[in-house]
Amino acid sequence: MDVFGDLFRGVRAHGSLFGSSALTAPWALHFVDGAPLTLATVLNGAGWIVPDDGPPERLGAYETVVVRGPGTFMFVDELDTTAEPLACGEFCSTPDQGGTRHRLGWNDGAAAGAGATTLIVGAYPVRGEISRRLLDALPVVLRVEAGGTGDAVLDHLAAEVALDIPGQQVVLDRLLDWMLVCTLREWFDRPGGEPPAWWAAQRDPVVGEALRLMHSDPAAPWTVASLADRTGVSRATLAKRFADLLGEPPLTYLTRWRMTLAADVLVEQKSATVAAVARAVGYADPFGFSAAFKRVRGVNPTEFRRTAGGVAGR
Missing domain, CATH: 2.60.120.280 (Regulatory protein AraC)
Known part of the structure; x- marks a missing residue:
């Protein structure tokens, strides 16, 4: 994807x-x-x-x-x-x-x-x-x-x-x-336009492939080394090209994408436990997932589910 x-x-x-x-x-x-x-x-x-x-x-x-x-x-x-x-x-x-x-x-x-x-x-x-x-x-x-x-x-x-x-x-x-x-x-794609960074990055043969890998299987235990190996470049090359095009390191991007996926699961699947949501986005430890979620979203998963769920219901 x-x-x-x-x-x-x-x-x-x-x-x-x-x-x-x-x-x-x-x-x-x-x-x-x-x-x-x-x-x-x-x-x-x-x-x-x-x-x-x-x-x-x-x-x-x-x-x-x-x-x-x-x-x-x-x-x-x-x-x-x-x-x-x-x-x-x-x-x-x-x-x-x-x-x-x-x-x-x-x-x-x-x-x-x-x-x-x-x-x-x-x-x-x-x-x-x-x-x-x-x-x-x-x-x-x-x-x-x-x-x-x-x-x-x-x-x-x-x-x-x-x-x-x-x-x-x-x-x-x-x-x-x-x-x-x-x-x-x-x-x-209009001439002279300013598309979002992720749009242009998809066209890059290295960064675009790394993005496809992370979006196709976000729960996989990706590292910079494994992404570099799959894209056929060195870790340093991948890290630099990724940061140049998207303004952040590959694993920072991956964490933010995982937390975006988790946010939707928390709201849409009310019966899913925090541990189950953590596993779905690649975290074996629910405490590590909760810490990452709060760091990215500003609240812990339980609080996000309560507040976001209420807004969605209304």
Whole structure:
């Protein structure tokens, strides 16, 4: 498993399509859910994405933005639109168990084909500490222009939205997942961009392989020597290249990743003992695990489970 794939574990569309709408000016849709991640793309026409925090972004045909919550945003025909905002929350979506679940529902029935703007919006619940590392790497709004690898996915989305057949929501969910992955990859790889350190490090033949090894089997008894042996370089070479690209030694990175995994297990598996969680992430001694967890997370595993579990429940 690579780093990017691992961070996507808790990012999945599930009944998450807001809807597709043919809009005629003037319009103003206010998406009030504040979902952790929202993908918005225009199939034809154009409009403006206006986030609570950040400058507006014009969105043309086959252009896509991803908005990071918890702030809300609007989609308007013009920045000085005369339209009264339609709150897409009461009419468009219903929060469910800490995530966001959406239903088709908003539509401008008067819109005709000529001059109409067609918008598709999907929102993503993001659960757990693993996927939070992905959110931390994103700005409030990121924009990807047309002409990239996501265009083919949009063709499929447009065709599927026009249908009303069994299994449609499952297909739309998977297409939205595909679209989100394509959008983030293109944004991280954009010329002149500043992707997170782990994104660039994955491309390095030595550090990338070390990362894959640690993410594929985080509980293994990795040492710098064993990682260097598997990557075909000396310990000194691995340590230097790893620190140069990621800003920390390999085993420091591994400890932080193990504690991230442990944090999700503590919350999601209530019956698991601290000792069992310790073993799951490579610690034979639960006391050593607890000390490492507190050093990284600031609280011991039991306290983290109590506080984080309460927040997740609410």
